[in-house]
Amino acid sequence: MLRVGFIGLGIMGLPMAKNLLKAGFEMVLFNRTRSKAAALQEMGAVVANTPADVAGLCDVVITIVTDTPDVETILLGENGILEGGHSKLIVVDMSTISPIATQKFATTLAEKGIKLLDAPVSGGDIGAQKGTLTIMVGGDKAAYETCLPIFQVLGKRITHVGPSGSGQMVKMCNQILCAVNMLAVCESLSLAKKTGLDLEAMLNVVIAGAGGSWALENLGTKIVKGELEPAFMIKLIQKDLRLVLETAQKNQLPIPATALAHQFFAALEATGEGELGTQAMIKVYERLANFKMNG
């Protein structure tokens, strides 16, 4: 069985690492805040002092951290994976980061024979806990197949989508859908509220029809109940949307609806509400049009 390294025990990484341990993988962990590894250490995981140490001890190292510079530090920085890694190592970066940077990292690691897969996920912390994440993987196909038993513990819908960077690109496309579908949900529910409709009856009808979406079914329902806690946090989708807009611009593609969603989320960051869930976009409409969804 593969010995698996795991770097980044955040809201996503911690339950994912736990699922791998439960599935019987030997694991070596590294996290900047070492205390987060304690529970997993009790379950039998080894805790290493640096990413380089993790890389030296494992067949596969998974990284899942916040942003492009964090991944760069872990991969290429002092005491990083490039420094400690061997020629048969596969690194699986499950963070959501720049596809262009991903391709550069892959090229650098390849000089030492290390393979990098980009494998961002969708499905939130609940998907991480339940092992039902959607995983979109870019990079070497043989390395993907080696890692498949790991992915099958972490997720349900696992797809190799193309060469290095493709996983990140598909994730960008996914985030466009999430952001713009939220505009649709908020405008629809705002009109329903403003015109005095019974919101539950309205949702019941439209969810099942040609206007239906994951966002409507899951987050529209939360909006009606006044539940704005994060399934996915505004400040995290904003990081992703900055990558999306940058990538679109480099490809000379105008994406005005995505840009609008990004601006509305920015308005919520400006009022200190960036740690609410993306469905809190409804607050922008409430303020623009002076109404309250609840009450």
Add this chain to the structure above:
Amino acid sequence: MLRVGFIGLGIMGLPMAKNLLKAGFEMVLFNRTRSKAAALQEMGAVVANTPADVAGLCDVVITIVTDTPDVETILLGENGILEGGHSKLIVVDMSTISPIATQKFATTLAEKGIKLLDAPVSGGDIGAQKGTLTIMVGGDKAAYETCLPIFQVLGKRITHVGPSGSGQMVKMCNQILCAVNMLAVCESLSLAKKTGLDLEAMLNVVIAGAGGSWALENLGTKIVKGELEPAFMIKLIQKDLRLVLETAQKNQLPIPATALAHQFFAALEATGEGELGTQAMIKVYERLANFKMNG
């Protein structure tokens, strides 16, 4: 069994009337273009000379025509339903028209004891043919219950959503979702194409995740195949979006994403493409960013 009148044998009305005949209802028809009634006449339907005649002969009269003025003429015009109707008549308007006009029509008809339900549908011509429409009904609850056996022949998801005009309002909310979800689909697929992703692999991943929607699954797939024939025609959603924007404005609600979708559809009307399906919105992005989805 109820004797059912039916006015408006268009792309939606004709298969709906046929389904009611097959289900055993006695039917009386009226259509401006009389020849369209011929096939149904052979199946046993009676063809009347005016809407007033239909109203005099039936318990329930269904109307399904294009726009608010058409409904007004049928209901309140010369030889119309008000003129020929009796005090126990129920009129079911299944067109998509102004919710405010609907409320006025209901008030006028009520002077003669006639009840008006607004019962717009979602699900397109295929839903009409298969009897799987979603039907959202506003108006008197007892009249709704009387008509339920009719609705159950025509559709699958049938909901009484509130007082007169509510059915039309829910339909407006539905059209917001359809229009803005299409922006999401087009921006996502445009980025995928511009960055060289395998579009089928990309769709396969994102359809099942948090970015998923009816629009993505049904119309995104058509875009990738280059199929732009109408499931729902641009010039018809434009009529609905004009009602949506007017209703939002009267309620002092800005809906910028819906307005953007409306403008992009207007661009396609300007190039003579208003009879394509709503998924032809992708052409706007192709022109803006100088690329082709296919080839």
